[in-house]
Amino acid sequence: MNDGAPRQNVTADDVAAAAGVSRWTVNRAFKKEASISPKTRSRVMEAAQSLGYVPDLHASALASTRSHLVAVLIDDFANPHKLVMLERLTRALRRRGWDTLLVNTLDPDDAAPALMNASQRRVDATILIGLQFDDEVLRAAHKARHFKKLIIFARGSEDPNTISICVDDEAATREIARYVLDRGYSAPLYLAGPRTTSAHLMRKETFVRAWMESRGFQPESVSVEAYDPLLSAEVVHETLKDRTPAERPDIIVCENDALALGAIDTIRHGLGLKVPDDIAVIGFDDVPQAASPNYRLTTYRQPIMEMANYLVDILEHADTSNLDRTFLGRLEVRESA
Amino acid sequence: MNDGAPRQNVTADDVAAAAGVSRWTVNRAFKKEASISPKTRSRVMEAAQSLGYVPDLHASALASTRSHLVAVLIDDFANPHKLVMLERLTRALRRRGWDTLLVNTLDPDDAAPALMNASQRRVDATILIGLQFDDEVLRAAHKARHFKKLIIFARGSEDPNTISICVDDEAATREIARYVLDRGYSAPLYLAGPRTTSAHLMRKETFVRAWMESRGFQPESVSVEAYDPLLSAEVVHETLKDRTPAERPDIIVCENDALALGAIDTIRHGLGLKVPDDIAVIGFDDVPQAASPNYRLTTYRQPIMEMANYLVDILEHADTSNLDRTFLGRLEVRESA
DNA sequence: AAATATCTTGCACGCGCGGGCAAAACCGAT
DNA sequence: ATCGGTTTTGCCCGCGCGTGCAAGATATTT
Known part of the structure; x- marks a missing residue:
């Protein structure tokens, strides 16, 4: 462990001594917007370099009101x-x-x-x-x-x-709804995540409203207890396994990609159907897997x-x-x- | 913002005053193995509770040699x-x-x-x-x-x-190799990740050695520059796209699941083949997706x-x-x- | 060249807590 | 009540740096 590297903590005082300035000048040299002359700064920085000094962020946070x-x-x-x-x-x-x-x-x-x-x-x-x-x-x-x-x-x-x-969940969801409508889907299933109290997503509500405005009926929806593809797959399977083709949705609109990936998995491997031919799926987030050759998921990308x-x-x-x-x-x- | 909550930082001194003890006793009350009488401790804790005091970990780290x-x-x-x-x-x-x-x-x-x-x-x-x-x-x-x-x-x-x-990469890989051999696979392709200098995985080397010991020839192997399913899919596609069935591996042994998932995706959607019928795939890690109905990946689970x-x-x-x-x-x- | 304005540097004090020891309080036994 | 031993409590000093101001150095003006 002690391979010549500086074991002892080198503080601003040490650097100050080496550079022939006060400790405060040393610390100033490390502050971007500090008032210090360029030559002093570079002299300090050299000394710091050779001693292996870097400011201690803990002490800095303690002394000031910001910790970064x-x-x-x-x-x-x-x-x-x-x-x-x-x-x-x-x-x-x-x-x-x-x-x-x-x-x-x-x-x-x-x-x-x-x-x-x-x-x-x-x-x-x-x-x-x-x-x-x-x-x-x-x-x-x-x-x-x-x-x-x-x-x-x-x-x-x-x-x-x-x-x-x-x-902007509302704008995003309206765009999704418009896309679903324009493509001529007629029986959407909205797949929502868990509902929480303090932080919300207006996606489901917006989609439902947009759909009602255009088509005059409330689309079906179910919700999954967590944004987990495995759970989503289960819920979708439970929901659709006993339906006849006529009873099936033609598109599943998902609150996010985690749900969408699970939905696709279960449509294919649980229900033996094809995406998008039998049931289409649309997600939200654009996770990396959405682009994979396996999923090719249509989804809304957040910046x-x-x-x-x-x-x-x-x-x-x-x-x-x-x-x-x-x-x-x-x-x-x-x-x- | 100032909804009655204690805006001012309450320190151990404040609690000490409230509990009628010294500051050091207050801090001791918060240390598990400190020498302090139960009654003093509970009195301190009550005062701390009512003032909303918790020790400042930054100051603690500064004063001691551990930061947790x-x-x-x-x-x-x-x-x-x-x-x-x-x-x-x-x-x-x-x-x-x-x-x-x-x-x-x-x-x-x-x-x-x-x-x-x-x-x-x-x-x-x-x-x-x-x-x-x-x-x-x-x-x-x-x-x-x-x-x-x-x-x-x-x-x-x-x-x-x-x-x-x-x-234990060596033991794990030997187990994988044994499984691949026992199942009668005869033409493995080892899909490895990037090679690095300081931290290594002995998986590929071990697999190659184990295979040579049993079958007397060196299995084919390729490597991917990152543990990224998308990249893996590309590399596997490049490697196999022009091969006749006879030239194809019957199993792809992957250094980890990230590579395996990409391999499965490309086998199905890039090459139009079936897993495991045309090409089997085995992974390492047991990521959550490995259990999904889509992948059902055979893999080595790390504890x-x-x-x-x-x-x-x-x-x-x-x-x-x-x-x-x-x-x-x-x-x-x-x-x- | 003197006076003023500007930049640069030094410093007292404090941030909140911990190590380790000394003083105080406590315990049971004589 | 007294004593030795044990537990509990108090406290000095320091961890490394930032704030804000005053002193010193340098630049600018007339």
């Missing part, structure tokens, strides 16, 4: 889109100097403690990519010490203490990278005025519908 | 198994009081800076779930300040400064949860003696081979 750390809470590892969001988010954050505390709240009872835990780490913001949280959790969040911002990513929320960054960048903008501009924002994606037409 | 924070580096978000590992790891860590700093090192040049960054946060250990790192990165790691432990998860490493926790728990054991027992360990999984036979 955000907590990301995620409770659903079965949905491949979560991985995509996690990847984009961590990339956007890291590129702009933010670190990510990943908190697994798979256990719903753990959501409130997890939020508390994040606040113990002085995170500058808490980002929710999950859904299994209710108002009580939100309230707990705002009680936590050092609590700064609560951002709900890729999901809407009316809570005024919360910042929501998501796609996650843009959304992630906006999130970092928010972190950097501390004004607390209304920061909610919705984005527009676009329908990616493939072969499943 | 680990960095998890991940560079491959296309492989669904990564998500599984991330889930298990964060769960095991969180259950035992550890927090996770998630570092996205998708950009290979960012690996060394990322490691440095982790050390700036005083992490107690750095865990690599990725693969795109080479010896240079490892060396950089050991130079970083506050550097504690470097753990390579689910991948072997001979580096003496590193702790490797992984499945990730056990491995994750062992990892936390290591974090808690600080002895630096040889901590490497391999685990045994088991072959999950489904219908793809």
Whole structure:
């Protein structure tokens, strides 16, 4: 372990001594917008380099009010889109100097403690990519010490203490509905995910409304307890296994791709039918697998990278005025519908 | 925002005043193995509760030498198994009081800076779930300040400064080879992932050796540049598209499920063949999709949860003696081979 | 050249907690 | 009540850096 590498913690004081300046000048040299002359800075940086010094972010966070750390809470590892969001988010954050505390709240009872835990780490913001949280959790969040911002990513929320960054579900779903109508489908089944209290998706409601406006009847819908392809496959199978061809929907409109992938699997392998000939499927998110030769899923793509960048903008501009924002994606037409 | 919730940071001093004890007693009350009388502790805890106090982990890390924070580096978000590992790891860590700093090192040049960054946060250990790192990165790691432990998860490493926790690739691959031989397959194609310098998988080498020992010839093999189903599908398609049935392999043995899923997709939808009738496929990892009705993939399951728990054991027992360990999984036979 | 404006540097103090030891409180036994 | 032993509590010092201001250095103006 001690292969000549600097074992001892080298602090700003050491660098200061080496560079012949004060400790504060050393720390200033590492701050982008600090007032310091270029020559002093480069002299300090050289000394720092040779001593292997880097500022201690923990001490920095303790002394100041910002940690450049955000907590990301995620409770659903079965949905491949979560991985995509996690990847984009961590990339956007890291590129702009933010670190990510990943908190697994798979256990719903753990959501409130997890939020508390994040606040113990002085995170500058808490980002929710999950859904299994209710108002009580939100309230707990705002009680936590050092609590700064609560951002709900890729999901809407009316809570005024919360910042929501998501796609315009209503516009997106109207586009989907128009596509389904234009293509002449006549018997849609809407496949929805779990319903939650605090963070919502207006997709199902919007689709149902749009359909009624055009066709005058309420489309059938069922819901799955989690965004899990395996669960979705089961529910779809249960719903359709005993139907005659005439009773079958001609398209399954899914709240997201996780459900859509499961639906396709079960249509083919459980019901022995063809997609899209017997039943078409349309998703939401555009996960990587949607493009695979196996699925070729028609789906609505969310601009996650843009959304992630906006999130970092928010972190950097501390004004607390209304920061909610919705984005527009676009329908990616493939072969499943 | 100021809805009556305690906006001011409440510190141990406040609780001390409220409970009529010293600050140190307050902090002691929050330490599991501290020497403190039960009644004092409960009195302190009550006061803490009513004030909404929780210890500040940042300050604690600064004052002591442990942060109870680990960095998890991940560079491959296309492989669904990564998500599984991330889930298990964060769960095991969180259950035992550890927090996770998630570092996205998708950009290979960012690996060394990322490691440095982790050390700036005083992490107690750095865990690599990725693969795109080479010896240079490892060396950089050991130079970083506050550097504690470097753990390579689910991948072997001979580096003496590193702790490797992984499945016994050799035993696992021998089991797979035995299965392939017993089932009477005669023309395997080994589909390998990218080759790296510092962290390795002995799967391909072991399979080739085992096959030669039994059949006396070297099986064909190709490699894919990333553990990405889409890329895998392309490579398999390129490799097999112009072959006559006689020239085709009768089984594709894959280094992991990410490759296997892509292989199945392309066998069906690119080559128009059947799995396992025309070409069988066998994977490694047992990702959730492997069990889906679509894939029914025969694959080797790694005991990730056990491995994750062992990892936390290591974090808690600080002895630096040889901590490497391999685990045994088991072959999950489904219908793809 | 003197005076003013501007930039750069140094410093006292504090962020909240932990290690380790000394003082205090407690226990049972004489 | 007294004593030795044991548990419990209090506290000094330091972890490494940021804030905000004042002093020092440099540049600009007339």
